Amino acid sequence: MFFGSTMMTLIAEYPEVRKLFPGLAQAAEDVGSPQMRNVATVGGNLAQHSRCWYYRQRDAYCAKKGGPRCLARGGENKYHALFTNSKCLSPCVSNLAVALAALDASVVVQRGAKTVTLTLAQVYEKAWGDARLHHSLAADDLILRIEIPVTAGARSTYVKLSEKSEFDWALVSCAAAGRVEGGKFRGVRVALGCVAAMPWLVKEANAFLEGKAATDETALAAAEILLREAEPREQNGYKIPMAKTLVKRALAGLVA
Numbered sequence: 001m002f003f004g005s006t007m008m009t010l011i012a013e014y015p016e017v018r019k020l021f022p023g024l025a026q027a028a029e030d031v032g033s034p035q036m037r038n039v040a041t042v043g044g045n046l047a048q049h050s051r052c053w054y055y056r057q058r059d060a061y062c063a064k065k066g067g068p069r070c071l072a073r074g075g076e077n078k079y080h081a082l083f084t085n086s087k088c089l090s091p092c093v094s095n096l097a098v099a100l101a102a103l104d105a106s107v108v109v110q111r112g113a114k115t116v117t118l119t120l121a122q123v124y125e126k127a128w129g130d131a132r133l134h135h136s137l138a139a140d141d142l143i144l145r146i147e148i149p150v151t152a153g154a155r156s157t158y159v160k161l162s163e164k165s166e167f168d169w170a171l172v173s174c175a176a177a178g179r180v181e182g183g184k185f186r187g188v189r190v191a192l193g194c195v196a197a198m199p200w201l202v203k204e205a206n207a208f209l210e211g212k213a214a215t216d217e218t219a220l221a222a223a224e225i226l227l228r229e230a231e232p233r234e235q236n237g238y239k240i241p242m243a244k245t246l247v248k249r250a251l252a253g254l255v256a
């Protein structure tokens with residue numbers, strides 16, 4: 001368990017986190033620069049706003065700002081989502097979200113007088129249906145803490161590809177968590193990042209991995225399931241082979 005106000009540097013460098021949740025530590029280490037990780041918090045990383053250039057351009061009035069349509073859908077969509085049934089094509093780019101989703105973590109939020117516990121999917125599900133939202137959190141919600149189940153013998157990994165090797169957001173990322181026993185996957189969860197408005201998990205892909213030989217062939221078959229509903233736009237089809245490669249690398253990292 002750690003707090004929403006925990007600095008990214010602590011997640012990246014604390015020995016116990018690196019030992020128990022190496023995928024999470026790697027995801028934190030890949031955030032921004034050392035200076036940024038010294039001030040950025042877990043809550044801030046999870047709740048960050050869209051990086052879409054239309055959203056950030058002062059004069060572009062897109063659906064996220066209450067405009068009539070998503071300008072990326074028929075425009076410049078190189079960095080946008082592969083899963084495009086959402087109203088806004090801007091993907092969730094939080095490193096921690098994808099690592100925590102693979103770890104089946106819970107986010108505990110103070111909401112008015114109540115404390116609510118959300119899955120990672122619930123943290124982002126409202127962004128799927130409402131283009132104006134970045135996540136499901138209200139303005140006065142406070143992320144109190146993150147709770148991660150510890151499973152004996154489980155490992156975790158996080159990998160990403162970006163345009164720059166340092167100080168850059170991922171084009172696609174992938175996290176996996178679970179065990180490899182006798183050369184077979186057990187209890188594995190795999191999630192893709194930067195391809196949808198939320199960390200992208202597919203139950204059938206995780207079920208497919210159960211008891212299968214821990215090989216690249218198995219990993220690539222799971223990646224096909226993860227990506228089968230992908231609908232690349234004009235400029236982001238490159239994310240499909242990238243995602244397959246990252247699923248293979250993330251799952252290979254679970255093999256001790």
Ligand code: SF4
Binds near residue numbers: 054063080090131
């Ligand atoms: S992807 Fe989202 S933020 Fe970007 S133009 Fe479309 S609605 Fe706006």
